[in-house]
Amino acid sequence: MNQLLIFDLDDTLFETKSISKTSVKPIFDQFERLLINSYGKEMTENIVSELWKFPFDFVAQKYLFDNTLNSEFARLVNQYEYQLNIKTFEDFGIVQNLRQEKILVTTGFLKLQNAKIRDLGIEKDFAEIYIDDLLDPKRIHKQGIFKNILLKKNINPNLIYVIGDNPNSELKAGFELNLNTVQVSKFGQEKSEYAHYCITGFDELKTILKQKACIQHSL
Numbered sequence: 129m130n131q132l133l134i135f136d137l138d139d140t141l142f143e144t145k146s147i148s149k150t151s152v153k154p155i156f157d158q159f160e161r162l163l164i165n166s167y168g169k170e171m172t173e174n175i176v177s178e179l180w181k182f183p184f185d186f187v188a189q190k191y192l193f194d195n196t197l198n199s200e201f202a203r204l205v206n207q208y209e210y211q212l213n214i215k216t217f218e219d220f221g222i223v224q225n226l227r228q229e230k231i232l233v234t235t236g237f238l239k240l241q242n243a244k245i246r247d248l249g250i251e252k253d254f255a256e257i258y259i260d261d262l263l264d265p266k267r268i269h270k271q272g273i274f275k276n277i278l279l280k281k282n283i284n285p286n287l288i289y290v291i292g293d294n295p296n297s298e299l300k301a302g303f304e305l306n307l308n309t310v311q312v313s314k315f316g317q318e319k320s321e322y323a324h325y326c327i328t329g330f331d332e333l334k335t336i337l338k339q340k341a342c343i344q345h346s347l
């Protein structure tokens with residue numbers, strides 16, 4: 129039976145922080161002006177620094193952004209022409225050489241996520257690509273996307289591997305659906321309770337897949 133690999137993008141296949149601040153700074157400069165009107169200078173400074181570090185929806189919820197702020201940020205993000213100049217992690221070649229079918233599932237703003245994929249030049253490495261768009265009113269999140277993949281492929285969940293860095297996103301979603309979860313800990317993150325495996329490099333992923341394939345074959 130063939131294994132199926134579902135990959136996350138940010139901090140799994142490339143370092144999100146490697147997107148240089150200058151390449152998206154015009155968006156933040158314009159948004160900062162709007163934030164100052166609502167939150168004042170001091171709090172805006174905190175908010176902007178968190179926006180660099182955390183996903184937009186997390187920060188928006190924490191500071192209770194109103195609809196105008198959310199839609200203005202979305203407008204800025206979706207209008208901008210991105211030149212990101214980013215590269216995959218050095219060992220991505222191991223992923224490219226894996227013979228298993230690979231699917232990419234990533235959360236974020238549609239245009240920005242597409243720009244990352246285009247800039248990394250990885251479209252051809254995945255049989256299917258899904259973007260969990262933060263602005264989609266009918267958003268089904270990663271778990272909904274995984275469920276659809278399960279239905280479509282009609283394969284044993286035991287053969288599916290979800291590979292990503294975020295315990296509260298793909299790892300939790302995959303764990304709850306009884307899929308194998310592999311946490312990518314490129315920066316020494318602690319192993320999550322939702323991770324069956326924790327790896328620092330893709331050579332380890334290759335080993336896990338091989339071992340599991342042997343066990344499944346002998347059953």
Ligand SMILES: [Mg+2]
Pocket residue numbers: 136137138139140292293294
């Ligand atoms: Mg990630």
